[in-house]
Amino acid sequence: xYELTQPPSVSVSPGQTARITCSEYKLGSKYVxxxxxxxxxxxxxxxxxxxxxxxxxxxxxxxxNSGNTATLTIxxxxxxxxxxxxxxxxxxxxxxxxxxxxxxxL
Amino acid sequence: QLQLQESGPxxxxxSETLSLTCSVSGRxxxxxxxYWAWIxxxxxxxLEWIGTVYSRASTYFNPSLKSRxxxxxxTSKNQFSLSLNSVTAADTAVYxxxxxxxxxxxxxxxxxxxxxxxx
Numbered sequence: 001x002y003e004l005t006q007p008p009s010v011s012v013s014p015g016q017t018a019r020i021t022c023s024e025y026k027l028g029s030k031y032v033x034x035x036x037x038x039x040x041x042x043x044x045x046x047x048x049x050x051x052x053x054x055x056x057x058x059x060x061x062x063x064x065n066s067g068n069t070a071t072l073t074i075x076x077x078x079x080x081x082x083x084x085x086x087x088x089x090x091x092x093x094x095x096x097x098x099x100x101x102x103x104x105x106l
Numbered sequence: 107q108l109q110l111q112e113s114g115p116x117x118x119x120x121s122e123t124l125s126l127t128c129s130v131s132g133r134x135x136x137x138x139x140x141y142w143a144w145i146x147x148x149x150x151x152x153l154e155w156i157g158t159v160y161s162r163a164s165t166y167f168n169p170s171l172k173s174r175x176x177x178x179x180x181t182s183k184n185q186f187s188l189s190l191n192s193v194t195a196a197d198t199a200v201y202x203x204x205x206x207x208x209x210x211x212x213x214x215x216x217x218x219x220x221x222x223x224x225x
Contacts, residue, residue, distance in 0.1 A: 031209050031210075031211075033210075033211045033212070035153075035212070041217075042202055042215040042216060042217050042218050043153065043202070043212070043215055044215070045211065045212060045213055045214075048209070048211040048213075049209060049211070054213065086152065086153050088153075088210075088211075088212075089210075090210040093166050094155070094166070094168065094169060095143075095155035095158070095166075095168075095210050096155070097145075097152055097153040097154065097155060098152070099152045100152045100153070
């Protein structure tokens with residue numbers, strides 16, 4: 001079955017670059033989206049179609065997708081970016097989410 | 107301004123049917139350019155897609171839930187709904203409704219509603 005694998009946690013210091021990966025065989029041939037979820041809130045779309053930002057999402061959020069791995073990159077990470085991040089794609093008419101990565105900014 | 111609001115019972119007994127409604131304002135659920143979805147999140151866990159409905163009435167369901175699931179649109183009330191039968195404790199989750207426009211992206215989400223399955 002199709003599964004998206006994310007690291008459970010990533011830590012980064014404020015101002016540094018955070019990279020969160022999402023992996024599956026030939027993921028680069030599919031579109032990937034990324035969602036940010038702060039505690040107690042609903043998910044917020046931050047990247048869609050691999051590397052596009054919705055209106056209002058800061059430029060420090062970027063995405064890439066090639067081979068077997070998609071990556072969400074947060075440049076100049078801020079404390080407000082501390083949250084859970086989920087990747088998402090689809091296969092055979094089924095939407096799949098990654099297990100999520102808790103980003104800690106400290 | 108687009109708003110999605112989930113509503114329904116917060117407690118459902120095992121073996122009964124979970125029914126939720128998502129009320130939409132700021133956009134028509136009849137729009138042929140949009141699709142509407144249900145997604146859930148068990149306590150402390152990740153996101154699980156439940157199903158998606160299009161204004162053309164076509165639907166796509168999570169294979170693991172398909173046999174228990176109905177998702178429908180009500181254009182007269184500008185709502186869409188979820189019905190999941192034969193629930194168990196494993197169906198306890200926060201249920202989100204969401205909206206998208208292309209490529210199975212979920213552009214906008216409701217705030218979510220917690221449904222607990224317990225006797």
